[in-house]
Amino acid sequence: METITTPAGIQLAFDRHVGGDTATVILIGGAFSFRKFPKLVQLADRLADEYGLTVINYDRRGRGDSTDSPGVYDVENEIDDLAALVDAAGGSAALFGWSAGAGLALRAANSGRIPGITRVVAFEPPFIVDRENFVPPADVAPRLHDMIAAGNRGKIVPFYMTKAMGMPRAFAEIMRFTPMWQGLRSTAFATAHDWAIMGEFMRGVPLRAKDWAGVTVPTLVIAGEKSGALLRTGAKAIAGLLPDARHVELAKLSHNPNLDIITPPAGEFLTGTAEYAQWAPLHP
Template identity: 70%
Template sequence: METITTPAGIELAFDRYVGGDAGTVILIGGAFGERKFPKMVALAEQLADTYRLTVVNYDRRGRGDSTDTPGDYDVENEIDDIAALVEAVGGSASLFGWSSGAGLALLAAARVPGVRRVVAFEPPFVVDHENFVPAADLEVRLHELIAAGRRAETVKFYMTEAMGMPRYVTAIMRFTPMWKNLLATAPSTAHDWAVMGPYMRGTALDPAEWSSVTAPTLVISGEKSDALLRTGAAAIAAALPNATHRVVPKLSHNPNVELLAPVAGEFLTGTTNSVHPDREADR
C-alpha cells in the first residue's frame, strides 16, 4: 500500500501495479467499492500484465484505508482527490470508472489537467422515466442515516432507494460474507450520491454540460445489465464530444473481468489483441 496526502489533507491509499511502458490508468470504484474488492484487483492485474499499463487502484475517500471529511459531501472534493493522484503519478493518466466511479471519472476529466483517456463502465445516469427514478429528497434521508451511524439502514436505503434494488436482495445480503464490507463503506455512499444525484432525475443530459470532456472516451455497458444502465450509457456517450458506446455480450454490472479487461485495455493502449471475447459481435 502507498499513500498520498492531498492539498485538502485527505490521505488516499492505493496499490500500484507496474506493468510496463503503456501509460498509467487510475481505477475509480463505485458505491460500496474499495480497492481490495476482488474484481478491482483482478482488473488491475490484467491491465498491468496483459496491456503493460501501470495501474493505480485507490480507495476513494471514506473507504478502506483512505480518510474522509464526515458531513462534507461535495463532488469537487473527489475531483480534487483525483487531481492529486494524477499529479502524484507524474501529471498524466487515464481514468477507468465503474458505476458511480464512472460518473466521477467523466466529471474529473472535464476539470483535471493531464487526463488522457476515459473508460466509463456503466455510469448510472437516469435519463427518462421508463425504469427506476430515485426520490428527489433522497439526499436528506441518506445524510440523516449516516449522521446517526445507522449503517445497516444506510446500506438498505441506498441500495433500494438510490440504486433501485429489490428489497428482498438487500435482505439476503445480510447473510452473505460481503455484508460486513457493505457496512464498512456505508457512510461513503453520500459521496456517490454527490456525484450521481444531479444526473438521476429522469431528465435528458445536456451536451453543453459535458462539452469540456474532450479526452477520448469509451462508455461500456453489458448486454446482460439492466435496461436502465444500458440506456444511461448510450445517453452519456451521445452527450460527450469524443465518445464511443460499446455493448459487450455476456457482460453484466457485476462483470466477468475476463470480458471487461480486454475491451478496456485495448482502448486505453490503442492496441488490438488477436483473441478478443466479443470479436464476433464487432463484425
C-alpha cells in the same frame, strides 16, 4: 500500500500495479467499493500483466485506508483527490470508472481542472435519463445524511441499494447474510459521496450536451447486454453527447463484470492498440 496526502489534508491509500511503461490508469470504484474489492484487484492485475499498464487502484475518501471529510459531500472534493493522484502518477493518467466511479471519471474530465487526464473508460455510469424504469425519490440526500449522522450503517446499505440504486428490497435484505455484508457496512457512509456525484443526473430527465462539453479526451463508454435497461440507456445517452466518445454493449456482460469480457476492450482502448484503437468516435 502507498499513501499521499492531498492539499486538503485527505490521506488517500492506493496500490500501484506496475506492468510496464505503456501508460498509467487510475481505477475508480463505485458505491460500496474499495480498493481491496476482488474484481478491482483482479482488473488491476490483468491490465498490468496483459497490457503493460501501470494501474493505481485507490480507496476513495471514506473507504478502506483513506480518510474522509465527515458531513462534507461535494464532487469537487473527489475531483481534487483525483488531481492529487494524477500528480502522484507523474502528471498524466487515464481513468477507468465503474458505476458511480464512471460518473466521477467523467465529471473529473469535464471539470477542466486535471489537464493530465489522457483517456476515460466509463463502465455503466448510472445516469437515469427517463422515467421508464426507476427514478430515486427526491429526499435521498437528507435521509441518507441523517442516517450517517446517526451512525446507522446497517440501515444505510439497504436504503441506498433500494432508494438510490433501484434494487429490489428483498435482494438488498439478503445481502445481510452474505460474506459481502461487512464490506458493504464498512463503506456505507461513503455512499453520500456517490450521491454527490450522481444525484443530479438521476432525475429521469435527458442529459444536456452543454453540461458535458468539457469531456474532450477520447472516451469509451461500456455497457453490458445482461445489465438492466436503465444502465444500458444511461450509457448510450452519455456516449451520444460526448465530443470524442465510443460506445459498446458487450454480450454476456453485466454490472458485476466478467473480467474476461471487459478487460480486452478496456486494455486495448487504454493502450491504443488493435481493433479498439480504430473505433470511430460517435461525433467525428
